[in-house]
Amino acid sequence: MIKSLLDIEIDCLLSAITERYGYDFRNYARASLKRRIQNYLTVSDCNHVSELIPKVLHDKECFAKFLSNMSVTVTEMFRDPLVFKSIREDILPKLKTYSRINVWHAGCATGEEVYSMAILLEEEGLLGRAHIYATDFNAKSLATAKEGIYPAENVQLYTRNYLKAGGKSSFSDYYQANYESAKMKDSLREKITFASHNLISDQVFAEMNLVLCRNVLIYFDKVLQDRVLELFSDSLVSRGFLVLGDKEAIKYSIVKDDFEAVSERLKTYRKVLHV
Amino acid sequence: MFDAVVIGVSMGGLQALKVILPRLPKNFAIPVIVVLHQSTTIDSSLAVLLNGMFEIDVKEAELNEKIEAGYVYLSSPGYHLLIEQDKTFALSIDPPENFSIPSIDVLFESAAEAYGDGLVGIILTGANADGSQGLKVVGQHGGLTVVQAPNTAEAKVMPEAAIAAAEVRHIVPLDEMGEFILRLADDVG
Numbered sequence: 001m002i003k004s005l006l007d008i009e010i011d012c013l014l015s016a017i018t019e020r021y022g023y024d025f026r027n028y029a030r031a032s033l034k035r036r037i038q039n040y041l042t043v044s045d046c047n048h049v050s051e052l053i054p055k056v057l058h059d060k061e062c063f064a065k066f067l068s069n070m071s072v073t074v075t076e077m078f079r080d081p082l083v084f085k086s087i088r089e090d091i092l093p094k095l096k097t098y099s100r101i102n103v104w105h106a107g108c109a110t111g112e113e114v115y116s117m118a119i120l121l122e123e124e125g126l127l128g129r130a131h132i133y134a135t136d137f138n139a140k141s142l143a144t145a146k147e148g149i150y151p152a153e154n155v156q157l158y159t160r161n162y163l164k165a166g167g168k169s170s171f172s173d174y175y176q177a178n179y180e181s182a183k184m185k186d187s188l189r190e191k192i193t194f195a196s197h198n199l200i201s202d203q204v205f206a207e208m209n210l211v212l213c214r215n216v217l218i219y220f221d222k223v224l225q226d227r228v229l230e231l232f233s234d235s236l237v238s239r240g241f242l243v244l245g246d247k248e249a250i251k252y253s254i255v256k257d258d259f260e261a262v263s264e265r266l267k268t269y270r271k272v273l274h275v
Numbered sequence: 276m277f278d279a280v281v282i283g284v285s286m287g288g289l290q291a292l293k294v295i296l297p298r299l300p301k302n303f304a305i306p307v308i309v310v311l312h313q314s315t316t317i318d319s320s321l322a323v324l325l326n327g328m329f330e331i332d333v334k335e336a337e338l339n340e341k342i343e344a345g346y347v348y349l350s351s352p353g354y355h356l357l358i359e360q361d362k363t364f365a366l367s368i369d370p371p372e373n374f375s376i377p378s379i380d381v382l383f384e385s386a387a388e389a390y391g392d393g394l395v396g397i398i399l400t401g402a403n404a405d406g407s408q409g410l411k412v413v414g415q416h417g418g419l420t421v422v423q424a425p426n427t428a429e430a431k432v433m434p435e436a437a438i439a440a441a442e443v444r445h446i447v448p449l450d451e452m453g454e455f456i457l458r459l460a461d462d463v464g
């Protein structure tokens with residue numbers, strides 16, 4: 001099949017960005033990446049993708065804008081509440097024996113799931129000895145995550161999700177309500193380190209008991225999916241846990257023998273003992 | 276013959292599918308891919324619900340899955356459904372388009388790039404304009420553009436918007452749509 005002009009332009013843009021900034025999008029799932037680039041084009045003052053190349057090469061600000069647009073996503077607290085319920089009931093009890101519990105939330109976006117996790121740990125009496133590392137490569141999303149301030153209009157949905165996830169007290173205990181926003185409590189935030197981390201180019205940074213990476217692998221091609229799953233496997237302690245997104249599975253991946261399913265349906269896995 | 280059929284449907288969609296899908300035989304020669312707007316609050320899978328009701332197999336489109344004839348693939352609530360150049364499914368949770376996730380435009384435009392003139396795009400009943408732009412792009416890539424006759428639609432907005440936006444080749448009443456799709460498999464050229 002002959003490559004379309006648009007694909008040629010996109011390939012050039014991605015190579016330029018990789019060489020100039022080290023952000024390598026070349027192995028991202030192409031269809032959605034292409035759509036994001038085309039959407040970005042309509043808000044920039046360019047007519048063709050190739051016109052973006054000199055801009056992002058010479059203007060760091062422009063690249064920063066491009067980068068944050070490449071990963072604008074939507075997330076929510078306790079998204080897929082049954083998954084969080086299972087983390088509460090099936091995974092956290094098995095972490096109780098550890099004196100220190102490290103949790104890595106990879107691709108945390110604007111942080112909603114991270115605070116959800118902190119709430120779970122709090123309610124199961126584990127937050128005191130837990131530490132959550134929440135990482136993403138989108139600086140703008142991370143800044144929002146760090147602030148922990150969310151639109152008040154979302155609170156109703158989050159409260160519903162919280163209850164479905166087996167919430168033990170009242171969701172309103174965990175934020176300060178303002179007229180337009182809800183600010184997550186400092187006691188939760190104290191146990192979270194937000195940091196920039198690129199899953200493609202950065203390494204393992206600590207031993208983890210639990211890794212959550214939900215709805216990030218869907219953006220990668222098969223090669224990258226495998227590489228990132230290997231990174232998680234390396235990062236986990238023996239018998240550590242891995243939680244993926246609803247539509248992401250381990251069964252066709254390179255690390256499938258490193259893990260057993262806690263629940264295949266909920267995409268919760270546990271690292272097996274290797275001899 | 277055509278390589279794939281994409282269908283976009285919203286309000287009244289389940290009923291419309293129940294009229295159309297019984298016409299398709301098991302092992303129908305063209306894969307059928309459906310984006311259906313549905314509420315994310317329903318936990319049960321529509322594919323599980325529909326599979327077994329018709330001769331043709333119905334399943335949820337899965338990440339990285341190779342698209343094959345003999346199936347009706349359904350979108351999953353809360354995820355955009357896309358098609359890669361190698362005819363596999365991709366998913367994303369990028370922001371809603373036309374207030375919709377999954378969005379019909381997102382499927383149709385990626386499908387148009389993957390299948391070109393081998394694609395058939397069909398817009399059915401619905402109460403918003405999602406899919407109009409997508410159907411237009413299907414046409415621009417040489418694909419066949421089809422819309423349910425608005426007067427046979429439970430909600431007319433979507434088919435009417437599609438007719439206004441795209442160059443539509445066929446306008447087909449609901450009760451003839453199944454037969455129409457069936458005949459696409461005999462079309463040579």
Ligand SMILES: C[S@@+](CC[C@H](N)C(=O)[O-])C[C@H]1O[C@@H](n2cnc3c(N)ncnc32)[C@H](O)[C@@H]1O
Pocket residue numbers: 071073074075076079106107108109110113135136137138141197198199200213214215216219245368
């Ligand atoms: C859809 S969000 C997932 C949010 C949340 N986990 C959820 O499921 O609701 C995907 C996130 O992956 C991040 N991401 C994409 N590529 C990445 C990479 N190479 N390294 C780190 N984060 C990445 C994006 O910035 C985005 O915030």
